[in-house]
Amino acid sequence: MHRTDLIAIGELAARTGTAVSAIRFYEAKGLLAALRTGGGQRRFLRADIRRVSFILIAQQMGLSLDEIADELARLPAGRTPNAADWTRISTGLRARIDAQIAALARTRELLDNCIGCGCLSLRKCGLYNREDKAAQRGAGPRYLLGDRAGEIAEVD
Amino acid sequence: MHRTDLIAIGELAARTGTAVSAIRFYEAKGLLAALRTGGGQRRFLRADIRRVSFILIAQQMGLSLDEIADELARLPAGRTPNAADWTRISTGLRARIDAQIAALARTRELLDNCIGCGCLSLRKCGLYNREDKAAQRGAGPRYLLGDRAGEIAEVD
DNA sequence: ATGAAAGCTCAAGTGAGGTTTAGATCAACC
DNA sequence: GGTTGATCTAAACCTCACTTGAGCTTTCAT
Numbered sequence: 188m189h190r191t192d193l194i195a196i197g198e199l200a201a202r203t204g205t206a207v208s209a210i211r212f213y214e215a216k217g218l219l220a221a222l223r224t225g226g227g228q229r230r231f232l233r234a235d236i237r238r239v240s241f242i243l244i245a246q247q248m249g250l251s252l253d254e255i256a257d258e259l260a261r262l263p264a265g266r267t268p269n270a271a272d273w274t275r276i277s278t279g280l281r282a283r284i285d286a287q288i289a290a291l292a293r294t295r296e297l298l299d300n301c302i303g304c305g306c307l308s309l310r311k312c313g314l315y316n317r318e319d320k321a322a323q324r325g326a327g328p329r330y331l332l333g334d335r336a337g338e339i340a341e342v343d
Numbered sequence: 344m345h346r347t348d349l350i351a352i353g354e355l356a357a358r359t360g361t362a363v364s365a366i367r368f369y370e371a372k373g374l375l376a377a378l379r380t381g382g383g384q385r386r387f388l389r390a391d392i393r394r395v396s397f398i399l400i401a402q403q404m405g406l407s408l409d410e411i412a413d414e415l416a417r418l419p420a421g422r423t424p425n426a427a428d429w430t431r432i433s434t435g436l437r438a439r440i441d442a443q444i445a446a447l448a449r450t451r452e453l454l455d456n457c458i459g460c461g462c463l464s465l466r467k468c469g470l471y472n473r474e475d476k477a478a479q480r481g482a483g484p485r486y487l488l489g490d491r492a493g494e495i496a497e498v499d
Numbered sequence: 500a501t502g503a504a505a506g507c508t509c510a511a512g513t514g515a516g517g518t519t520t521a522g523a524t525c526a527a528c529c
Numbered sequence: 530g531g532t533t534g535a536t537c538t539a540a541a542c543c544t545c546a547c548t549t550g551a552g553c554t555t556t557c558a559t
Contacts, residue, residue, distance in 0.1 A: 195556090197505060207506085208548055216546095226555045228506055248450070252546070277454055284451045288444055294404075295440045298433055351526095353535060363536085364518055372516095382525045384536055408516070 193222065193230035203239040210239070218242055218256055241273070248280045249287070349378065349386035359395040366395070374398055374412050397429070404436040405443070 200207045213219045214229070219238060221229035238259075245255045262272055356363045369375045370385070375394060377385035394415075401411045418428055 195505075206548075209546085211507095212547055224555080226506085227508095228555065246546095248454075281451060281454055284447055284454065288447050288451070291440055291444050291447070295437060295444070298404075298437055298440065351535075362518075365516085367537095368517055380525080382537090384525065402516095 192233065194233060194235075196221075196229045196231070199231045199235060199239065202236045203243065205239060205243070213239070213242060213252075216252055216256065218252065218259060245276070245280070248283060250280075348389065350389060350391075352377075352385045352387065355387045355391060355395065358392045359399065361395060361399070369395070369398060369408075372408055372412065374408065374415060401432070401436070405439060406436075 194202075196207050196210050200210050210219065211229075214221055219231070219235060221231055224230055241259075242252075242255055245258065246252070250258070258276060350358075352363055352366055356366050366375065367385075370377055375387070375391060377387055380386055397415075398408075398411055401414065402408070406414070414432060
């Protein structure tokens with residue numbers, strides 16, 4: 188056993204490059220669980236460094252925190268993802284990226300048809316008739332291309 | 344001249360598939376300008392259908408409303424984009440899409456290296472050390488992965 | 500034993516891109 | 530001229546992923 192098996196929130200933050208406030212936020216969201224000292228301070232397992240790493244990478248792949256929570260909940264007994272889990276999950280992410288790239292490529296093709304045409308016609312323009320209304324869920328913010336690599340992928 | 348050269352907000356909304364509230368919002372943002380009836384109701388030009396179309400398409404390409412406003416402001420005398428303008432602008436959008444695709448392709452490559460490795464190591468994992476600032480939008484300073492790569496300690 | 504550094508909670512703020520609500524007014528058709 | 534539906538304004542509300550601030554407590558090294 189290591190002398191300190193449990194780490195404080197500041198160390199977890201430093202080791203993963205996140206802000207302390209973000210770690211607390213993830214805990215509140217149920218993405219992380221913390222033990223408490225007698226004085227009420229959080230203590231995390233070393234394995235939580237890996238768990239936070241997973242959150243950050245998955246986020247970069249375009250998953251929302253809720254989706255990441257689902258992914259983590261799918262692991263047996265709230266276990267932190269190990270190599271096998273990661274292979275399974277990252278293979279899924281790969282498919283997601285493929286879909287995003289394909290969607291962008293289609294958009295680019297439509298745009299190419301449009302360049303020089305200048306129609307901007309709602310009836311004719313291919314850029315318009317992609318059924319993107321479906322992607323507009325709820326009254327929240329719209330996920331734009333630059334915002335979060337390709338929620339637009341879900342357009343199609 | 345057409346019998347009704349001016350259209351009401353509801354018609355503009357219907358013709359472009361947007362919500363009436365969104366049209367008002369665009370006007371408040373300076374993306375559209377409206378005339379007013381004696382009673383204070385908005386009346387738009389038919390050309391504004393095209394202008395709204397432009398907004399929607401540009402948005403779909405990932406431009407923020409501010410960027411779209413800049414683009415529109417660049418047109419002489421607040422003119423609604425015509426075919427030549429559209430060609431110029433859409434060529435720029437194309438470059439943007441190309442960049443997005445390239446970024447995703449890089450991520451996919453890194454992910455491929457990661458699949459089967461399962462390391463999730465902050466020090467070694469390529470997914471960690473990419474610098475895609477493009478993902479940074481929204482409130483407050485975000486501590487994104489690429490931003491502080493140097494400070495990130497190693498996972499065990 | 501002490502003082503700085505780190506941690507705690509809870510509430511409110513951020514920003515994009517709008518929507519919703521409420522109560523009042525306008526425009527059009529009969 | 531009356532009814533009905535469209536429109537008006539202003540302010541409040543929404544999501545997401547966090548941050549910031551205030552005011553207080555715990556921990557750790559010396």
